[in-house]
Structures are given as structure tokens and as C-alpha cells.
Amino acid sequence: MxxxxxxxxxxxxxxxxxxxxxxxxxxxxxxxxxxxxxxxxxxxxxxxxxxxxxxxxxxxxxxxxxxxxxxxxxxxxxxxxxxxxxxxxxxxxxxxxxxxxxxxxxxxxxxxxxxxxxxxxxxxxxxxxxxxxxxxxxxxxxxxxxxxxxxxxxxxxxxxxxxxxxxxxxxxxxxxxGRPDGPAREVPGPDLADVVGQTVGRRALEVAAAGGHHLLFTGPPGTGKTMLAERLPGLLPPLAVEEALEVTAVHSVAGRLDPDAALLRRPPFEAPHHTASAAALVGGGSPYARPGAVSLSHRGILFLDEAPEFQGGVLDALRQPLESGEVAIARSGGVMRYPARFQLVLAANPCPCAAPAGEGECRCTSTAKRRYFGRLSGPLLDRVDLQVSLQPVSPADLLDAAGAAETSATVAARVRAARTAAAARLSGTGWRINADVPGPQLRSRWRLPAAVTSQADLQLDRGTLSARGYDRVLRVAWSVSDLAGRDRPVRGDVDEAVALRSRWTTR
Ligand SMILES: Nc1ncnc2c1ncn2[C@@H]1O[C@H](COP(=O)(O)OP(=O)(O)O)[C@@H](O)[C@H]1O
Ligand SMILES: [Mg+2]
Ligand SMILES: [Zn+2]
Known part of the structure; x- marks a missing residue:
């Protein structure tokens, strides 16, 4: 030979x-x-x-x-x-x-x-x-x-x-x-039952899970923004086998699998620190670009805690993957493509000093607050359907209410039913969750009667809601309706959707 x-x-x-x-x-x-x-x-x-x-x-x-x-x-x-x-x-x-x-x-x-x-x-x-x-x-x-x-x-x-x-x-x-059935190591994630109060925050999380909506929490430090965000994966359905293989493959390429790696069945949760570079976020490095956080969170959650603290350029780099669901990185050897279809969760303090709520230490001017928040660019926030502000829970509530809250399992069951209903309605369209549906479709094919949308219409007329904001309200209203088991939103669902983007109404 x-x-x-x-x-x-x-x-x-x-x-x-x-x-x-x-x-x-x-x-x-x-x-x-x-x-x-x-x-x-x-x-x-x-x-x-x-x-x-x-x-x-x-x-x-x-x-x-x-x-x-x-x-x-x-x-x-x-x-x-x-x-x-x-x-x-x-x-x-x-x-x-x-x-x-x-x-x-x-x-x-x-x-x-x-x-x-x-x-x-x-x-x-x-x-x-x-x-x-x-x-x-x-x-x-x-x-x-x-x-x-x-x-x-x-x-x-x-x-x-x-x-x-x-x-x-x-x-x-x-x-x-090889042993085909490796040991299933299902370590349970943190549970929603740990979160006291925060009715609006919990509700926003549930609606986000149901419709796959991007989500922003604002509020002073210590209100539970991080806690809530970390509990989102536990509300999502497990990945189907094909999806799990796809997600696990990305983690394999990134060198992030343990030697005893089992299939990643739970939606991944990636929380890069705000000092992360654009390459760490969207992928990069040479000679071969590695997947970044947007790809490691493919079919899961990308959580940007303290979002305004990220470098502006880094956040701008999110726009391409948010748009296309993938990352394309040119290298001399060719273009590397990594999937990047993630659900974005942002948390932000309302001001740069990050003073805890109610202690009167914050002297930030309203201009300083606006400038701080302005670091989250309009085009990025435009894609975030749910934007809610959280208020601190009183210490008394924290002590009293322990153990009284709904568990992740209870909420996840509602989310699963809502997702099934949405998938049935959207079957044949190529979209699976409400967050996928473009605004024009919401306003034509799934147009709602004026009596149902009156609250949003009024805000649109007054200019307190932008045209894009209006579409976001419609998208969220469908998720609220799916969670309630209705076949289309009623007036109250649209009103709730309007309320779930109330980040400017307080503080
Ligand atoms: N709603 C809440 N229920 C239970 N514990 C809370 C709540 N909010 C805050 N905490 C406590 O405060 C800590 C900080 O919460 P965290 O989620 O990090 O707040 P934030 O991200 O808004 O600054 C938590 O680890 C928890 O111990
Ligand atoms: Mg936090
Ligand atoms: Zn301040």
C-alpha cells in the first residue's frame, strides 16, 4: 500500500x-x-x-x-x-x-x-x-x-x-x-417561590416566557431584578432533542462541555459581565472565531445585568444577531456562522449612583438619569417588548410572605399551555412564538377590534406610545391572552400589555 x-x-x-x-x-x-x-x-x-x-x-x-x-x-x-x-x-x-x-x-x-x-x-x-x-x-x-x-x-x-x-x-x-444513556444530571435551577412580592415583575417574567419576548427590568438595587431574571429558564419548556443537540454543539465548539457532558436539555442561561468585550459577547478571536455569549445562549436566555454599564459598542454588536438570529464573522479561512437566537433580558438601575431605594442618598439629576439610561440605544430597546420598573419590597413583606409565592413549576405549566396555543395559531407561518410575529401582521392578519385596542390607540394618538411601541403592545397582548386561555385578546389584555411597558411611570 x-x-x-x-x-x-x-x-x-x-x-x-x-x-x-x-x-x-x-x-x-x-x-x-x-x-x-x-x-x-x-x-x-x-x-x-x-x-x-x-x-x-x-x-x-x-x-x-x-x-x-x-x-x-x-x-x-x-x-x-x-x-x-x-x-x-x-x-x-x-x-x-x-x-x-x-x-x-x-x-x-x-x-x-x-x-x-x-x-x-x-x-x-x-x-x-x-x-x-x-x-x-x-x-x-x-x-x-x-x-x-x-x-x-x-x-x-x-x-x-x-x-x-x-x-x-x-x-x-x-x-x-460509548454508553448511550449517560447519567441525567438535572440540577434544578433557582425557583420562583423564593421571590417575595414583585407581582408585576413575576407577571412580566411569565408573559416573557409565554411569548418569548425580550424583557427589561429597571429598579433600584436590591429589588430582585437579578433574582427574577435567573428564574426565567425554569419557566421555559425543555429543549426538544434536535434543539438540544444544536445547543450542545455550540457549547462543544466553544470548549464548554464537561468530559461527562450530557445533552443540554434546559434552555441555556448566559450572563456575561458588563466588562465583557464585543468578541466575548458576539464571538470572535483569531485565527478562528469562537462562539460568544449570544451563541452560547442560543435557544435560551442572554441576561445583561447592569446593562447600561456595558460599553456602547458592545451593545450595538447585539443588533445583527437580534435581527438575523445568527452571527457571521469573517475570517481569512471563510465566514464563520454561529446560531444566535436568544431571548434578551436586561436589568438596569435607574441611575448611575446605584443608591438603594428609599435611603435618600441618590442625588442624581434627572438629566444624569436620562443620560445613564440613554446608553441603552433606541434600536436595542425597540426590540424589547416588555419594559417594567420594579419597586422595593418592604422588609416586613420579605419576612411575612416567605413560602407563600407560586413555584416555577406552577408558572411553567401555564407557560407551556400558552406556548402550545400560540404555536397552533401560528402553524404554517414559520413563526412559533408571539415575539416572532412582525408588527404589520399583527395589524392586518390578526387585527383586533378598535374597542379592544382603545387604550393603546389613545396613547398612540397622544404620542405617549410610538408606532413601534404600539406593535410591541399588540404582541404582548397576544401572550397575555394565550396565558388566559382565550383565543384572542380582550380589552383587559391590551390594557395589561400597555401597563407592562411602564418603565417611565415611576421614579
Ligand atoms: N423580591 C424579593 N424576594 C426575596 N428576596 C429578595 C427580593 N428582592 C431582593 N431580595 C434579596 O436581595 C438580594 C439582591 O437581589 P437582586 O436580585 O440581586 O436585586 P437587584 O438585581 O435588583 O439589585 C437577593 O439575593 C435576595 O436575597
Ligand atoms: Mg442585580
Ligand atoms: Zn443616583
């Missing part, structure tokens, strides 16, 4: 594509040529695989080696091809039989000692292999749990190159088979 073939996967963004690795051994001066857009990491791979092969007790061929990664036009990144390259070299040299390699995908980085090291992006790679009809995949043991999440594939975890070679030679099978 002088021409050998092995198969691996290139992951770009969160989608993988099979890569064929061809290794040709010819007479001539010993040396290595690589074809197929290898990046710097691949050149390093050449040195790594040589050491790994030699340290596994195998001989590095002393003839001319040509390595091709095909299709050549596909950008290839990282160290995921090491194992396929090493096995290809040994197969070309006749040290490994070729037949066991048919229809097997080899994934993993090699250490100089020959160990298979876990790499980022194994889950999307295995998903791609499965879609391409591959039925057996070899991965580093450290990626075994993640790789086994993909159904109907025989996944083998391998510790080092020597174990893999023994397996391929039909000698000793020291590979580790």
Missing part, C-alpha cells in the same frame, strides 16, 4: 463536513508535503504526528510523504485531524491494514506521547459524520460522552495511538464503547 485514505471532519462554525485524507508514499528524498489549505496548526500537526508515531513504538516512513486533505477548497482548522493523519501515514507505510478504515471517521488531537487529547467541536463533527452515513467514529476518551449523544453511531473512545492501532490490526480491543 502506498496510497492510503482516512476520513475525518472539518468543523466550520457549528457545521461539519467530511474530509478525506490521502497519504501517498513515493520514492525520493524523505520529506512531507501537505495539500489542501492547511493552516498553521496543521503544519504543527506534522511534527506532532511524527513524535506521536515514534513514541507509540512505530516507525516514521523514510520515503517522500504527500498528505492531501480533500476537498482542498474547504477551510480546515485546528488539531482534529491528527489521528486521521497519523493512521493514514501508517496505513500508507503498510503498518496498518486498510480495510478496517472504510466508513470510519477518526477524530482527535495527538500529544507528542501518542495520547489522544480531547478537542473542541467533536459533537458537531459526529453529527456531520452521521448525516453523511458514517456508522463508526473513533474519538479521544475525553470526548466520548459528548460523541455518544448522537444516536445510531458506534462510538469508540481511545486513549492513545497504540490502543487504536491494536484495534485496527484486530489485536487487542482496548477501546471504550
Amino acid at each position: 502506498t496510497l492510503a485514505r482516512t476520513t475525518s471532519v472539518a468543523v466550520l462554525g457549528v457545521s461539519g463536513q467530511l474530509v478525506e485524507i490521502q497519504v501517498d508514499l513515493t520514492d525520493g528524498l524523505p520529506g512531507v508535503t501537505m495539500i489542501g489549505l492547511p493552516d498553521a496548526a496543521l503544519h504543527e500537526a506534522r511534527d506532532r504526528i511524527r513524535s506521536a508515531i515514534q513514541n507509540s513504538g512505530e516507525a516514521w516512513p523514510t520515503r517522500r510523504l504527500t498528505l492531501a486533505l480533500l476537498p482542498a477548497t474547504l477551510p480546515k482548522r485546528g488539531s482534529m485531524f491528527d489521528v486521521a493523519l497519523a493512521v493514514g501515514v501508517l496505513t500508507a507505510a503498510g503498518a496498518v491494514p486498510a480495510e478496517p478504515l472504510a466508513d470510519v471517521v477518526l477524530l482527535g488531537e495527538l500529544g507528542l506521547d501518542g495520547g489522544l487529547r480531547p478537542t473542541r467541536g467533536v459533537l458537531p463533527a459526529v453529527i456531520a459524520a452521521g448525516r453523511a452515513g458514517i456508522r463508526r467514529v473513533v474519538v479521544p476518551v475525553g470526548n466520548l460522552a459528548e460523541a455518544t449523544l448522537v444516536p445510531d453511531i458506534d462510538v469508540r473512545g481511545v486513549r492513545d495511538l497504540a490502543d487504536l492501532l491494536a484495534f485496527l490490526r484486530g489485536e487487542d480491543d482496548r477501546t471504550v464503547a
Whole structure:
């Protein structure tokens, strides 16, 4: 055998594509040529695989080696091809039989000692292999749990190159088979029952969960804004299997999965600190852009606590993903795309001094307050359907009411019913939740009688509600109606929707 073939996967963004690795051994001066857009990491791979092969007790061929990664036009990144390259070299040299390699995908980085090291992006790679009809995949043991999440594939975890070679030679099978049902580790999140009072805040949270609306809480420190936001994931339905795979794949590419990774079934919750850079928020870095918080919160919640404290440019970077549901980052190797369909929750103090409520310390002028809040740009707030201000709960209430509040499970049940109703109404439109429905559709296809919208109409006439604000009120009114089990909003639902964007009415 002088021409050998092995198969691996290139992951770009969160989608993988099979890569064929061809290794040709010819007479001539010993040396290595690589074809197929290898990046710097691949050149390093050449040195790594040589050491790994030699340290596994195998001989590095002393003839001319040509390595091709095909299709050549596909950008290839990282160290995921090491194992396929090493096995290809040994197969070309006749040290490994070729037949066991048919229809097997080899994934993993090699250490100089020959160990298979876990790499980022194994889950999307295995998903791609499965879609391409591959039925057996070899991965580093450290990626075994993640790789086994993909159904109907025989996944083998391998510790080092020597174990893999023994397996391929039909000698000793020291590979580790994946266990399809990893232990489900459902750690319950924080519960809404912990939140005392805050009727309006709780209601806004429930409506946001029902309709998928973006949400802003304002209010002095210590009113429970952060507490409430952290309880939103617990009100959302668990992810469907396909969604969960998609979300888990993003976390895999970001290198954020534990070795015993289970499928992420709960909507993710990401809360980047306000000092986060634009790259941390929307993705970036070089040479390969990593997913940012907007993608890690795909199909879940992106929570920006103390939102006005974020750098203006950082917040502006949210507009593209909010618009398109994805992030596109240009790199020399091509455009990386990451999904970014998240629900945005913002929390803000009403002023820069962040004095606790009712203690009379705040001397911020109304201009200072307006300027502080103005850091949240109009185009961003335009997308936030629910904007409510919270008032402090009295210490007496905190003591008295403990244990009296509704639990997350109770509210989640209402949310589930409301979402089912909305999905039925929207079936065939491509939209699934009320937050998806564009304003013009609300005003035409789902137009409500004037008697129902009178309160919003009046505010629109007076100029206290903008045209966009009017559409947001309509969207929210549908979620209120869905929660009540009605087939369309009544006047009271629209009135409540108006009230749920009352952030300017107090303080
Ligand atoms: N409504 C509330 N119910 C129960 N505890 C509360 C409430 N509001 C505030 N707290 C207490 O105050 C702490 C701070 O609340 P937090 O949510 O961080 O407020 P904020 O984000 O508005 O500054 C919480 O950890 C909790 O102990
Ligand atoms: Mg807070
Ligand atoms: Zn102040």
C-alpha cells in the first residue's frame, strides 16, 4: 500500500463536513508535503504526528510523504485531524491494514506521547459524520460522552495511538464503547417561590416566557431584578432533542462541555459581565472565531445585568444577531456562522449612583438619569417588548410572605399551555412564538377590534406610545391572552400589555 485514505471532519462554525485524507508514499528524498489549505496548526500537526508515531513504538516512513486533505477548497482548522493523519501515514507505510478504515471517521488531537487529547467541536463533527452515513467514529476518551449523544453511531473512545492501532490490526480491543444513556444530571435551577412580592415583575417574567419576548427590568438595587431574571429558564419548556443537540454543539465548539457532558436539555442561561468585550459577547478571536455569549445562549436566555454599564459598542454588536438570529464573522479561512437566537433580558438601575431605594442618598439629576439610561440605544430597546420598573419590597413583606409565592413549576405549566396555543395559531407561518410575529401582521392578519385596542390607540394618538411601541403592545397582548386561555385578546389584555411597558411611570 502506498496510497492510503482516512476520513475525518472539518468543523466550520457549528457545521461539519467530511474530509478525506490521502497519504501517498513515493520514492525520493524523505520529506512531507501537505495539500489542501492547511493552516498553521496543521503544519504543527506534522511534527506532532511524527513524535506521536515514534513514541507509540512505530516507525516514521523514510520515503517522500504527500498528505492531501480533500476537498482542498474547504477551510480546515485546528488539531482534529491528527489521528486521521497519523493512521493514514501508517496505513500508507503498510503498518496498518486498510480495510478496517472504510466508513470510519477518526477524530482527535495527538500529544507528542501518542495520547489522544480531547478537542473542541467533536459533537458537531459526529453529527456531520452521521448525516453523511458514517456508522463508526473513533474519538479521544475525553470526548466520548459528548460523541455518544448522537444516536445510531458506534462510538469508540481511545486513549492513545497504540490502543487504536491494536484495534485496527484486530489485536487487542482496548477501546471504550460509548454508553448511550449517560447519567441525567438535572440540577434544578433557582425557583420562583423564593421571590417575595414583585407581582408585576413575576407577571412580566411569565408573559416573557409565554411569548418569548425580550424583557427589561429597571429598579433600584436590591429589588430582585437579578433574582427574577435567573428564574426565567425554569419557566421555559425543555429543549426538544434536535434543539438540544444544536445547543450542545455550540457549547462543544466553544470548549464548554464537561468530559461527562450530557445533552443540554434546559434552555441555556448566559450572563456575561458588563466588562465583557464585543468578541466575548458576539464571538470572535483569531485565527478562528469562537462562539460568544449570544451563541452560547442560543435557544435560551442572554441576561445583561447592569446593562447600561456595558460599553456602547458592545451593545450595538447585539443588533445583527437580534435581527438575523445568527452571527457571521469573517475570517481569512471563510465566514464563520454561529446560531444566535436568544431571548434578551436586561436589568438596569435607574441611575448611575446605584443608591438603594428609599435611603435618600441618590442625588442624581434627572438629566444624569436620562443620560445613564440613554446608553441603552433606541434600536436595542425597540426590540424589547416588555419594559417594567420594579419597586422595593418592604422588609416586613420579605419576612411575612416567605413560602407563600407560586413555584416555577406552577408558572411553567401555564407557560407551556400558552406556548402550545400560540404555536397552533401560528402553524404554517414559520413563526412559533408571539415575539416572532412582525408588527404589520399583527395589524392586518390578526387585527383586533378598535374597542379592544382603545387604550393603546389613545396613547398612540397622544404620542405617549410610538408606532413601534404600539406593535410591541399588540404582541404582548397576544401572550397575555394565550396565558388566559382565550383565543384572542380582550380589552383587559391590551390594557395589561400597555401597563407592562411602564418603565417611565415611576421614579
Ligand atoms: N423580591 C424579593 N424576594 C426575596 N428576596 C429578595 C427580593 N428582592 C431582593 N431580595 C434579596 O436581595 C438580594 C439582591 O437581589 P437582586 O436580585 O440581586 O436585586 P437587584 O438585581 O435588583 O439589585 C437577593 O439575593 C435576595 O436575597
Ligand atoms: Mg442585580
Ligand atoms: Zn443616583
